[in-house]
Amino acid sequence: MSFDYGEFSFDSKEQVLEKSREFWNPGKTDFWVESGVPLVIDRREDYFIYDMSGKRLLDVHLNGGTYNLGHRNPEVASAVASAMSHFDVGNHHFPALTRTALAEALISTAPAGLTKVAYGSGGGEAIDIALKTARHTTQRRKIVSVVKAYHGHTGLAVATGDERFSKLFLSDRPDEFVHVPFNDLTAMEEALRGRDVAAVIMETIPATYGFPLPEPGYLETVKRLCEQHGTLYIADEVQTGLMRTGELWGITKHGISPDILVAGKGLSGGMYPISAVLMSEQAAGWLTEDGFGHISTFGGAELGCIAALKTLEICNRPETRSMVHYISDRVGRGLREIQADYPDWFVGIRQNGVVMGLEFAHPQGAKYVMRHLYANGVWAIFSTLDPRVLQYKPGILLKPELCEELLDRTEVAIRKSWAEVRESGWRAEKAS
Amino acid sequence: MTVEYDLPPIEAPGVPRARQMLERARWAAQAFATYDRDSVLRIVEAVTRAAEDNAERYAEWAVRETGFGVVADKAVKNKLCSRGILETYREHDYVSPRIDGDRKIVEVPRPAGVVFALTPSTNPVSTVYFKVILALMTRNAVVVSPHPAAKQCCSDAARVLAEAAVAAGAPDGVVQWVEEPSVPLIDALMTDSRTDVILATGGVAVVRAAYSSGNPAIGVGPGNVPVLVDATADLARAAKKLVDSKAFDNSVLCTNESVLVVEDAVADRLLREMSRHGAHLLGPEERDKVRDAVFPGGRFDTSVVGRDAATIADRAGIRIPPRTRVLVAPFDLAVKEEPLAHEKLCPVLGLTRVPTARRGIRTAEALLRIGGAGHSAVIHSNDPRTVMEYAAAVDVLRVTVNEGGSTGSAGFSTNLAPSMTIGTGFVGRSSLSENLQPQHLVNLTRIAYSTDPSEVLPSYAGLVPWAAPTGPVPAYPVASNLGDAGPTGPAATRPSSSSDSTAEVREELRRLIIEELTAIIKG
Numbered sequence: 011m012s013f014d015y016g017e018f019s020f021d022s023k024e025q026v027l028e029k030s031r032e033f034w035n036p037g038k039t040d041f042w043v044e045s046g047v048p049l050v051i052d053r054r055e056d057y058f059i060y061d062m063s064g065k066r067l068l069d070v071h072l073n074g075g076t077y078n079l080g081h082r083n084p085e086v087a088s089a090v091a092s093a094m095s096h097f098d099v100g101n102h103h104f105p106a107l108t109r110t111a112l113a114e115a116l117i118s119t120a121p122a123g124l125t126k127v128a129y130g131s132g133g134g135e136a137i138d139i140a141l142k143t144a145r146h147t148t149q150r151r152k153i154v155s156v157v158k159a160y161h162g163h164t165g166l167a168v169a170t171g172d173e174r175f176s177k178l179f180l181s182d183r184p185d186e187f188v189h190v191p192f193n194d195l196t197a198m199e200e201a202l203r204g205r206d207v208a209a210v211i212m213e214t215i216p217a218t219y220g221f222p223l224p225e226p227g228y229l230e231t232v233k234r235l236c237e238q239h240g241t242l243y244i245a246d247e248v249q250t251g252l253m254r255t256g257e258l259w260g261i262t263k264h265g266i267s268p269d270i271l272v273a274g275k276g277l278s279g280g281m282y283p284i285s286a287v288l289m290s291e292q293a294a295g296w297l298t299e300d301g302f303g304h305i306s307t308f309g310g311a312e313l314g315c316i317a318a319l320k321t322l323e324i325c326n327r328p329e330t331r332s333m334v335h336y337i338s339d340r341v342g343r344g345l346r347e348i349q350a351d352y353p354d355w356f357v358g359i360r361q362n363g364v365v366m367g368l369e370f371a372h373p374q375g376a377k378y379v380m381r382h383l384y385a386n387g388v389w390a391i392f393s394t395l396d397p398r399v400l401q402y403k404p405g406i407l408l409k410p411e412l413c414e415e416l417l418d419r420t421e422v423a424i425r426k427s428w429a430e431v432r433e434s435g436w437r438a439e440k441a442s
Numbered sequence: 443m444t445v446e447y448d449l450p451p452i453e454a455p456g457v458p459r460a461r462q463m464l465e466r467a468r469w470a471a472q473a474f475a476t477y478d479r480d481s482v483l484r485i486v487e488a489v490t491r492a493a494e495d496n497a498e499r500y501a502e503w504a505v506r507e508t509g510f511g512v513v514a515d516k517a518v519k520n521k522l523c524s525r526g527i528l529e530t531y532r533e534h535d536y537v538s539p540r541i542d543g544d545r546k547i548v549e550v551p552r553p554a555g556v557v558f559a560l561t562p563s564t565n566p567v568s569t570v571y572f573k574v575i576l577a578l579m580t581r582n583a584v585v586v587s588p589h590p591a592a593k594q595c596c597s598d599a600a601r602v603l604a605e606a607a608v609a610a611g612a613p614d615g616v617v618q619w620v621e622e623p624s625v626p627l628i629d630a631l632m633t634d635s636r637t638d639v640i641l642a643t644g645g646v647a648v649v650r651a652a653y654s655s656g657n658p659a660i661g662v663g664p665g666n667v668p669v670l671v672d673a674t675a676d677l678a679r680a681a682k683k684l685v686d687s688k689a690f691d692n693s694v695l696c697t698n699e700s701v702l703v704v705e706d707a708v709a710d711r712l713l714r715e716m717s718r719h720g721a722h723l724l725g726p727e728e729r730d731k732v733r734d735a736v737f738p739g740g741r742f743d744t745s746v747v748g749r750d751a752a753t754i755a756d757r758a759g760i761r762i763p764p765r766t767r768v769l770v771a772p773f774d775l776a777v778k779e780e781p782l783a784h785e786k787l788c789p790v791l792g793l794t795r796v797p798t799a800r801r802g803i804r805t806a807e808a809l810l811r812i813g814g815a816g817h818s819a820v821i822h823s824n825d826p827r828t829v830m831e832y833a834a835a836v837d838v839l840r841v842t843v844n845e846g847g848s849t850g851s852a853g854f855s856t857n858l859a860p861s862m863t864i865g866t867g868f869v870g871r872s873s874l875s876e877n878l879q880p881q882h883l884v885n886l887t888r889i890a891y892s893t894d895p896s897e898v899l900p901s902y903a904g905l906v907p908w909a910a911p912t913g914p915v916p917a918y919p920v921a922s923n924l925g926d927a928g929p930t931g932p933a934a935t936r937p938s939s940s941s942d943s944t945a946e947v948r949e950e951l952r953r954l955i956i957e958e959l960t961a962i963i964k965g
Contacts, residue, residue: 014444016445
């Protein structure tokens with residue numbers, strides 16, 4: 011069977027994989043085939059993705075929340091498609107209709123104290139803007155992030171993260187980028203004491219690290235320490251924003267008004283790339299001093315602004331908030347029921363809204379579960395920086411019957427992965 | 443495989459969000475369907491209280507917004523459709539399983555799910571009250587779509603009821619409402635597969651659309667109520683009942699009398715009695731002017747709906763005595779081309795004289811051929827043979843005897859089910875023949891044992907699959923490492939059960955209100 015997409019065509023899935031290896035990324039292409047997830051996403055709609063083979067997968071990876079509203083959300087899709095008859099990417103030099111409208115919409119729904127918006131084309135760029143903003147404001151260079159942090163792969167962002175991604179490209183800069191253990195206030199205070207830190211950057215719940223939850227009071231104290239030491243607090247809400255925790259921005263559940271808030275992924279509605287940096291008046295000085303300080307041709311592309319405006323409107327509906335609470339409640343209860351059946355294998359549930367990390371006893375446990383979920387029609391990904399933990403991220407508009415279906419499939423995958431691990435002779439260390 | 447690219451669908455403004463209401467309602471319905479009877483009753487009690495507390499306010503608001511009806515009468519209807527409904531059904535149980543030992547059948551009530559309730563402009567808030575309370579009694583979620591002419595008072599009323607429900611422990615989103623109803627929006631919600639049942643009260647177009655939606659629907663047809671007064675009737679009593687009913691809320695209830703059919707022998711006496719209560723018999727010229735005002739060019743002018751007699755007389759350019767409540771318009775022949783033989787929804791009462799009761803029955807049949815099939819009729823008679831003949835011949839599904847039609851056929855002054863939705867049955871192109879009542883929103887799962895005598899029905903006593911919620915539904919999403927200390931913990935937001943003394947006071951209040959309502963209705 012051949013696959014004809016109009017502009018291009020392939021003879022078979024095998025041919026796609028072959029050419030993907032040849033012209034695109036051999037490492038990534040091979041990794042997934044070898045991991046038992048030979049996925050080439052073809053059709054996509056709602057919370058489903060379809061492999062070229064026609065295999066249907068219920069998506070609870072959502073590419074980190076990019077598909078928060080589902081794939082090709084009809085409202086976002088029609089907003090962008092309609093806007094194409096009037097708008098294009100736009101010209102970043104000038105004030106723009108859509109950028110202004112979106113900035114106002116973002117600020118009017120943001121935590122108190124945030125007053126200005128700068129745009130990027132992706133999360134990494136937005137993080138770079140945030141870090142540059144903090145450096146400009148404080149006239150300090152150092153940035154503190156948590157060990158195993160992940161904030162993207164651009165020049166500054168990559169240096170805040172795990173060295174797996176920075177050393178590869180000789181981009182680690184330990185002198186300027188300090189990493190402290192998560193949930194360790196002593197280490198944080200130590201790092202800030204020298205009063206030479208521009209910003210602490212924190213994901214409200216570190217995604218790629220498997221969503222370890224901040225201990226009660228941790229983030230609140232970090233914010234206070236920042237204030238004490240003249241350091242800005244940057245809330246990376248790329249994965250925890252846009253209603254995923256049951257509030258528009260996860261950080262507001264901690265009562266924190268950050269100096270800078272970064273949004274990406276889901277802001278695009280999954281349809282047109284865009285990211286945003288929301289700043290307090292105090293941090294936003296460079297926008298007045300030198301408005302051309304950061305330039306990005308595609309940053310805040312006007313079609314992206316349309317996608318983001320519609321996305322934000324959907325996220326802010328009372329119906330959406332209510333549904334997220336229902337989904338969180340239902341899936342959380344369902345997972346606890348499953349956990350009760352496999353307590354030696356499925357050892358923990360980290361949950362805040364529909365941000366969830368499922369912990370397994372084996373050090374690579376989430377990879378087993380991921381494979382069995384895939385076989386049983388669910389796509390969820392292990393945490394790159396802690397493969398014991400499966401990232402499990404249901405969409406914020408997931409229907410009741412799909413929640414039930416997801417739980418049914420998950421139960422089977424957990425049961426089968428446990429059987430596989432036991433058959434391999436592996437034994438859980440009781441005390442671990 | 444060649445991929446075909448379709449353009450994304452574009453829906454009318456407001457439609458996507460309205461569809462999301464149905465989705466939210468499904469979550470609420472799913473949760474609500476597990477509530478036990480006590481919890482349901484507590485919620486309905488709270489909603490009823492909120493409704494009756496605001497009965498006068500919304501009566502005034504509805505008249506101001508729509509221009510229809512009488513504030514005092516609307517206030518009565520609002521109370522009937524809140525406290526009245528609760529008291530009628532308080533002892534009914536639409537929640538707990540029922541055991542039929544003889545038939546070896548156990549019935550488990552299963553709510554419809556998401557009710558999409560269309561409400562009219564004529565009886566706006568009372569219908570919102572009625573449908574919301576019916577839905578809640580039966581553990582359904584409801585999305586109210588008010589008539590555009592009454593959207594403000596109805597939206598506000600739905601909001602007040604929704605807040606009262608959730609405060610009493612109902613699931614979030616169990617009552618929702620459309621603030622800006624439009625044709626594409628209503629069509630979208632009616633045809634959406636997430637709507638489990640449509641309750642359509644309104645014009646013929648809305649009802650037909652509901653039945654064409656592909657979803658289960660309960661819609662009812664219009665009325666055109668004949669009232670036959672025969673020679674055996676208590677004329678003084680009939681006259682008072684008839685005029686009161688016709689004047690009630692300026693005739694906006696679809697159960698109000700449309701045409702008086704009276705035996706010649708008693709006609710003059712009846713009309714004299716009626717004039718004592720505020721009916722004005724129009725002379726031929728006056729009649730023609732009123733006919734032209736209500737049916738200009740032979741077509742009904744909806745702007746006269748619910749206006750009072752003085753206003754209609756003014757429009758017709760005739761002078762009438764002060765305190766006239768009803769205009770009586772005589773005509774000879776009950777046929778389609780006679781406008782006065784059609785439904786009028788204003789205090790204009792057609793009048794036709796007949797030589798005998800039998801002829802009167804024929805005339806009533808003729809009126810039903812013109813309109814109102816399956817709806818209601820009234821008769822004032824003390825001869826059960828005539829009543830039986832009337833009921834068997836005239837195409838209606840309820841005949842109110844020796845009582846006003848407005849409140850009688852609507853079940854507020856008879857023992858019919860009190861209702862704002864009057865089933866018109868197959869003859870009236872409806873799936874419902876009774877007055878709409880809670881049981882119509884519940885299905886039953888029947889557990890059935892073998893008829894084989896050796897198979898014995900075990901005891902199901904005390905087996906109830908439902909429970910009270912343990913906190914707000916849904917639980918607020920507190921981070922899982924914050925333990926049980928968060929809002930998912932004890933039922934902090936639930937109202938504590940009232941102490942004995944307040945319960946007694948409430949019981950006394952309830953009794954007083956019912957007495958008051960009964961007095962108003964029985965006049």
